[in-house]
Amino acid sequence: MDYNSEKREIKLDKELSRLDKLVLRFLDVIKKHVDYVIISGYISILFGRSRATEDVDIFIKPLTYDEFAGLYKNLKMHGFWCLNAENPEEIYNYLKNYEAARFAEEGMSIPNFEMKFPKREIDKETFTDDSINVIMPEGTIKISSLERQVAFKKYYLKSDKDLEDARHIEEVFKGKIDYDKINKLKVIIDNIWP
Amino acid sequence: MAVIKEEGAKEEKERRVFMKPGKDNREDRMNFVKYWAEYVRTHSDKEWSRQQNIVIDSQYPKLKD
Numbered sequence: 001m002d003y004n005s006e007k008r009e010i011k012l013d014k015e016l017s018r019l020d021k022l023v024l025r026f027l028d029v030i031k032k033h034v035d036y037v038i039i040s041g042y043i044s045i046l047f048g049r050s051r052a053t054e055d056v057d058i059f060i061k062p063l064t065y066d067e068f069a070g071l072y073k074n075l076k077m078h079g080f081w082c083l084n085a086e087n088p089e090e091i092y093n094y095l096k097n098y099e100a101a102r103f104a105e106e107g108m109s110i111p112n113f114e115m116k117f118p119k120r121e122i123d124k125e126t127f128t129d130d131s132i133n134v135i136m137p138e139g140t141i142k143i144s145s146l147e148r149q150v151a152f153k154k155y156y157l158k159s160d161k162d163l164e165d166a167r168h169i170e171e172v173f174k175g176k177i178d179y180d181k182i183n184k185l186k187v188i189i190d191n192i193w194p
Numbered sequence: 195m196a197v198i199k200e201e202g203a204k205e206e207k208e209r210r211v212f213m214k215p216g217k218d219n220r221e222d223r224m225n226f227v228k229y230w231a232e233y234v235r236t237h238s239d240k241e242w243s244r245q246q247n248i249v250i251d252s253q254y255p256k257l258k259d
Contacts, residue, residue, distance in 0.1 A: 001239055014243035017250040018257035045250070048234035048242050049227075052253035108256060160220060164227045171231030 001047065003146075003176050010134045012046070019111060020046065023056055024139045026103070026113055029078050033071035035061045037126045038143045040152070044165035046134065046141065047172050051161075054110040055102070059118045059126055059144075068092045079106050080113075122188050130181075147178050151185035156193060 002011040014020070023042065030036050040057040063071065065088075072088045083102040085091050091101045098119040104112035118124045130145035143149075146169055153166035170177060213229040216222030234242045 012239055014239040015247060017243070017247045018254045018259060019250055021259075022254075022257055048231070048246055050230055050246055050249050052250050105257070111254065111257075160223070164224060167224060167227050168231045168234075171228055172235050174235065 001172075003173060005176060005178075008130070008132045010132055012134055012136045014048075014136065016136070016138060019052065019056075021138075022105065022111065023141065025078070026056075026075075026080065027139070027141060029074050029080070030058070030060065030071070033067060033074065034063055035127060036142060037131050038141055039126065040149070041161075041165055043143050043146075043149050044168050046143070047169065049165060049168045052111075055112050055114045057114045057116070059116055059123065061127060062095075062117045065089070065092050068095070075103060080104065081106050083109060083112060120192065122185075122192065145181075146173055146176075147181040148185060150177065151182045151189060154182075155186045155189045 001013075004010075016024070019042075023038070027036065027038075037059045038056065039059060041053050042056040045051065045053060069088045069092075072082070072091065075082075080103045082091050083104060084094055094101050095115070095117050098117055100114045100116045102112045102114050104110065118126060126144045126148065130148065132143050132145060134141045134143055150166045150169055153162040211229070211232065214225055216225045
């Protein structure tokens with residue numbers, strides 16, 4: 001893979017897993033309606049971590065109800081369902097209250113997409129300051145920055161699995177990670193969740 | 195064992211890299227994470243992803259290929 005930090009681009013030529021293909025199918029619908037960023041564990045998996053996951057976390061920019069209803073209708077048309085509710089108003093209310101709405105392919109519950117509106121400033125910055133486009137022949141996936149991944153996993157989530165995910169990213173992108181940025185994020189994380 | 199391809203050689207040489215066992219399960223897992231990440235970093239995307247997909251695809255037998 002080839003990471004160009006100035007362009008905020010990673011070129012990736014992997015053989016797609018079934019999970020990668022599902023993510024691309026889901027994002028094909030999402031992209032038509034709203035800006036999004038993939039966060040958390042799937043990013044490590046996208047870059048080679050040897051584990052599966054039950055969910056793929058995604059932030060979407062806040063939408064009006066009508067916009068969300070259009071997105072929901074399109075997701076259903078493309079074979080996805082919501083694990084939390086069927087009524088779009090109910091699902092939208094979860095999102096508005098900064099709760100997650102989970103979507104999966106019809107007939108399945110895992111893997112699913114855990115969709116949320118960004119709540120805190122540190123979450124909103126995921127969109128504004130540093131997202132990266134991962135460009136593959138089959139499609140592009142927008143992810144939050146590598147530094148943000150490492151910082152959240154090492155200093156907020158902290159489970160063995162998360163520490164392993166962080167280490168995987170640090171090793172794969174050795175020499176290309178901005179540790180000043182990670183340390184600044186650590187300070188913010190420590191202030192929010194002391 | 196990881197096999198690292200050395201660039202610049204007339205014929206492509208491969209160097210095996212061995213993983214250090216951990217003192218306990220946690221350390222051993224982390225050592226493997228580092229070892230595998232090194233493999234990912236030093237091999238083509240197609241090569242590591244073929245191996246990764248054996249693990250991932252087995253977890254999602256019902257997803258479309």
